[in-house]
Amino acid sequence: GIQVEQSPPDLILQEGANSTLRCNFSDSVNNLQWFHQNPWGQLINLFYIPSGTKQNGRLSATTVATERYSLLYISSSQTTDSGVYFCAVGGTGRRALTFGSGTRLQVQP
Amino acid sequence: DGGITQSPKYLFRKEGQNVTLSCEQNLNHDAMYWYRQDPGQGLRLIYYSQIVNDFQKGDIAEGYSVSREKKESFPLTVTSAQKNPTAFYLCASSELMNTEAFFGQGTRLTVV
Numbered sequence: 001g002i003q004v005e006q007s008p009p010d011l012i013l014q015e016g017a018n019s020t021l022r023c024n025f026s027d028s029v030n031n032l033q034w035f036h037q038n039p040w041g042q043l044i045n046l047f048y049i050p051s052g053t054k055q056n057g058r059l060s061a062t063t064v065a066t067e068r069y070s071l072l073y074i075s076s077s078q079t080t081d082s083g084v085y086f087c088a089v090g091g092t093g094r095r096a097l098t099f100g101s102g103t104r105l106q107v108q109p
Numbered sequence: 110d111g112g113i114t115q116s117p118k119y120l121f122r123k124e125g126q127n128v129t130l131s132c133e134q135n136l137n138h139d140a141m142y143w144y145r146q147d148p149g150q151g152l153r154l155i156y157y158s159q160i161v162n163d164f165q166k167g168d169i170a171e172g173y174s175v176s177r178e179k180k181e182s183f184p185l186t187v188t189s190a191q192k193n194p195t196a197f198y199l200c201a202s203s204e205l206m207n208t209e210a211f212f213g214q215g216t217r218l219t220v221v
Binding site: 001030031033035040041042043045048086088090095096097098099100101102 | 142144146150151152153154157167168197199201206207208209210211212214215217
């Protein structure tokens with residue numbers, strides 16, 4: 001099946017810093033989503049982005065499907081950005097989402 | 110409010126007992142999914158359903174069963190055959206397969 005790798009696994013930032021999270025995947029995809037998991041376990045939808053670039057406030061994402069990667073940018077980070085960020089992809093074969101292992105982000109005041 | 114409701118939030122089960130987790134959606138979505146999350150790890154697919162009266166095994170279906178008798182409901186039964194059932198279980202739905210998926214708040218199952 002499709003493999004999803006996220007990097008870095010852990011990231012510690014000072015409030016106000018910028019960061020880039022990466023998601024590599026092993027096959028063609030029809031669906032790519034970024035989620036933020038809060039401390040209570042809730043998965044919050046950030047982006048649905050099988051290709052192209054999107055922005056939402058301080059967050060933006062880019063997916064280059066031909067090169068099989070996606071990037072999530074967080075600018076001017078805040079303590080409320082802390083949590084785990086997951087990338088998940090749906091391929092042409094098995095179309096349910098396959099998740100990466102996540103990037104655990106800690107933003108310190 | 111439109112959304113996905115999972116119940117209960119917390120569930121305790123004795124070893125050897127079957128238990129059913131509820132997942133209901135009022136988004137009129139065709140596809141529904143069950144995932145399992147263990148501490149510090151990503152989500153793994155248990156079962157999914159593209160449409161009413163149809164469902165498929167995911168990567169870790171052993172010890173679990175599902176039904177899809179109504180469009181809005183996709184209950185998951187954790188059977189006594191599941192060797193290590195303590196985990197966080199998340200239900201999701203999407204309008205169709207491979208469109209944007211949305212998740213419920215999850216059920217934490219603990220075997221005591």
